[in-house]
Amino acid sequence: MQMNSELYRPIILVVDDTPTKITEVINALESHGYRVVTTANGKKALYLAHQICPDLILVNLIIPGEDSIEVCRYFKSDTQTRDIPIIFMIPEATINEYKTKCFTAGCIDYITTPICLDEITLRLTTHIELTAARRELNNRNAQLKACRPELSNSKQQLHAEARLPSHAAAQLALKRFVLERIHEATFLVDEAGQIHYINQAVCNRLGYTQEELLKMNLKDIDLNWPVGLQGKEWITYWDKIREEGEVTFETQHITRSGEIFPVEVTAYYFENNSSNNILGLVRDISKRKQTQAELHQYREHLEELVTERTESLNRALKFTEGVINAIPDLLVELDQYGRYLNIWTCFQEDLAAQREGLLGKTVGEVLSPEAATTVMSALAEASTVSTSFGKRILIDLPTGPSWFELSVSQCPGSTNGEPHFLVLSRDISERIRAEEEICRMNSELGQRVRVRTAQLEVLNNELRTSEIQYRSLVENLPDNVIRYNSFGQIMYCNLNFLRLFSLTIEDVLGKTPCEIFPDLVSIKIYQAAMLRVITSGQSEQIESEVPGYNGKRRTYQVRFVAERDVNGTITGALSIGHDITEQVITECQLAESHAKLRSLLARREADLDEERRRIAREMHDELGQLLNALKLGISTLKMQFGQEFPALETKVNDLLTLADQAIRSVRTVSTQLRPPALDMGIIPALQWLADEFQQLSGVTCQLRLPYFLYNINELCAMTLFRSVQEALTNAARHADASHVQINLNRQSDGTYFLKICDDGIGFDPTNIPPGHFGLIGMRERINSLGGTLEIDSDLGTGTCIHIYLPDQGGSEVCEL
Template sequence: MANKGSILAVDDTETSLKVLSDLLKEAGYSVRSAISGELALRSAAHQAPDLVLLDIRMPDMDGFEVCRQLRARPETRDVPVIFFSALTETDDKIRGFELGAVDYVTKPYRREELLARVATHVNLRRIQLQVTAQNEELRHYRAELEELVAQRTAELQKSNRHLVLASFALDQVREAAYLMDGKGRFFYVNQEACRAHGYGAEELCSMDVTAIDPDFSPEMIASATAQILAKGSLTFETRHRRRDGTIFPVEITASAIRFEDRDLTLSLARDISERKEAERRLHESYSQLQELSSHRETDREQERKRIAHELHDELGQHLTALHLGLSTILYRMGNENAWLTERLEVLTSNAYETIQVVRNVAASLRPPVLDMGMGEALDSLAEQFRTTTGLVCNVTLPTPFRSLTKEALIAMYRVVQEALTNVARHAQATTVDIAIVQDNSRCWLEISDDGQGFDPSVNRGKSFGLLGMQERIELLGGEFSITTTPGKGVRIQVRIPG
């Protein structure tokens, strides 16, 4: 077994010391034993262990004194000490920690607990030694680096070749580079900057930022320079102007530079015309998608309305005629044929139930109550919800209630309908409150319940119901939000124009 570390075990009881030593050796540690404090100090001074397990109650020199002397000696001051003792007084523990102990184990100790604590502190000790060694190595490298930097600095002070090299490097980058002072005046530009603006290097170096940026003023230059010097760097978007007057968008990354006691700014400008064009097209595509979605919703509602009318007016009439025909036959048959009478009664009942099903389907596709206004529509939904679930459903409307556009009316009705469906299926609520508030330009809808709520940060899969509600409202230029925490219900807030 690989050596996990060296441990100095100190106990004045030979039996306890042997049991402890055997336990640690079985766990893979190299163990040195000391039956007194004096022997422990000699052993530690000869070769510092990775950890000291120290009994408190010992004759001549107790564990507290041993710990104090270990901490006083340079070669052992960083060795972690764990006290183990039958003492359980808080004062003893506090005193041990004040003397520098890292842990305290009470006898009789549990094997797993002791080994876990030992492993933790041995590993921390080894990490500490590694960090110390690495720091020493880093200090060595730093000294070498500082010497190298000093040599290089002396060489560069004798020559201006570094300026030529810097200029050459900046000329290779694809971004336009500008080196300027705190007032935005250029005193170096690279070749890409000349190409981007159509000026020569000398011409640009006779200008300042306001000559190539139509959006910048001297006050803005001072403000931006202060931010760059404070933060070290700054990235932002602006516009640049070419020699021929054309404007193009750029992304600027500006960095602060300290050179010969001067605060300078190095700015790299990237032409983002293609990216802006892509963003414009994406925005147009999104707008078209919204328009198509709105058109789809309108067509969907129109189709719902058409199907509902066909079900109610055509299929409903045929079923009603069938029901009346069966009723007439049943009436005229009387009791002449008991079997036939019974079958006619069943068919008549089925026809009546089918008529009711058709009416319910038509009503769910396009509730006729929508034509009566939002107030009646919400009252109808609430009454249907109360009847179906047995829960309390309160509706609060403004007085007077200003009528909504057809699109807003349908969208808000569908949101309430979907929300009540979710409450019935998932919320385990007892009460649902629906409220509408209006002002001169907007309408607010709030639906809240006292159910179990949910954690919004937990992935709940594809919540098409919530996505559908949000999409309906956003297509009207409105805002949709949901607030919930586990055990505190759900609140949906909708705000739309009108």
């Protein structure tokens, strides 16, 4: 039912100690046009009920510190609030326990929790409408009672007017005016049922005009009017009205449109000039009938509930009897003198006497004096407060002494009115022994707890000190320290982070990085890395650029580490950001410096090669010619003076031998400085180098060279030659190799690829002994030309050197 907001809004008073738990219910009721007033206790609810006069009261059964059923009785005992309908909210688990109590206290209905919004709306609407109908009915009855004196006066006046025809028409008009103002339908009929007068209320309800109704008979509008107007039935009914003077009865009227509705008629008999008439007051009781039908239906529903509850109680009683017969404890019924009236047990053999021998005896005759005294004191206590718990007695059984705990409850008495008691005695011998053991263990445990507590106190002090030191360390770190929860929201950050971005702690707590810095480009990468760590648990490190204090961008190295609880579950992530701006700048400067050094190295190597070429040419051209001329001169001396001076010939032969050695040394040095084969190209030079290496070392050297190499730069050719030369030297000197393979080709992108492999003993490329600069020089020479050198080697597996060298430009063409 949707209430019209322009009309009256019914008021619902909700009594609940925690109204926030039923906020959804309150919102639903308010959306249906109700005004909801809440309170937390019964006293305040009674006060509010006097102030606001609610249409319905909704009470929570469970209110801490109060008895909700007693609160309902307060309302029903108050004259001002007893007619207000009350509905209880009862937990579904306790419905059978409290339903009957709630109805007995005066509630009209109940609702189980959890609450269904549609159900509570319909129930509250129905009860409010029923209450409104009852109030309307009471008001109408009150109005009728108020009108009865007036009608009686009108009746007397009509009799007076009939007896005194001298009264003026003004008096009659006044009476008609009064009758027209009565809300109830009023009509005047004679013995034949002919209508002589009706007021406007009759016309409004039946839909006829006054002229039409004055021509009609009661049988035309009253469905229950007797068919035979002169019959015995009507005569009897008329005589009854005449004798009693006033009769109230119910019938049915029909409107002009055919609508049939129930009415209540109060008929008054009077005589006028020897004419017998009836004045009838008609009230529409449609709503009353509907309310009565609903109340009847509700009463039938309550009777069904009571029947169901009775059957449930009978089943519970049978179940209780079965449980009593099945429990291992002893259950007895005693009178106020301690006499055994009934016994239930599964273990009769544990008693000092059989069941038949106990019935009729008192506890003093069966038990020891101490045990009997304890039982009687328990009975006395139960007779005062209905129950007694916890008293213990010691009984000597055939199996030995046993302790029993008594639970006593007073039950309905016998025919003579004496109270009876149910006594449940449970064997607690094992429990007592266990309690003694527990006491001993508790004593030991208490001692251990005290020791452990002292240790924990020391550890807590150390932990607090460590925490203070840790916080001091974190807060004063120059790095940014941030903790995130499992949703990527900030839970903690140190002061350096707040100072860096000019933020307060309120600006960041509970927010994600993207919410704090929505316009920062690198923040999405940052947040994605953090969420990956929370998801996978694997640490991750990134570099991120952020704006600094002076507007210049700063570079931070950020490391994310997953945080876990004691069970190993990931609860968030820790982020530590270290400012590496200066390091990045230094690395850039260092890279630039390395590039310059490589350029200088390349230039130096080029100059050295040029110098070697010049020295080799001068040694070959000048020193070689001088030595040849010297050898020629010595040979001439030998030819001219050798025969005359035998001693001179010997000296000359020695000089010739030295001259030959000097010429060979010059050629060797010249070749080492600048192999002549390089002048013919890289391919002939490598072939010459391989032949020389094979002759000198005895190691097999296999070449795989292309037929043509176009436009290879001289510097590039010299670098490749020197690299092969250094590799062959290492293979012979350190690797103890027996076979070396050299591959050279030019790739499609113009890069020269050189591969040198041997079957030697191998080595660890990451651990080169100090003092060995051959590979280092080779790498630096190749890097200076923009190339790369890769070494694939391990102990016992040989060595492979891969060289990638970009073309430096040139004009040499080599053909094999």
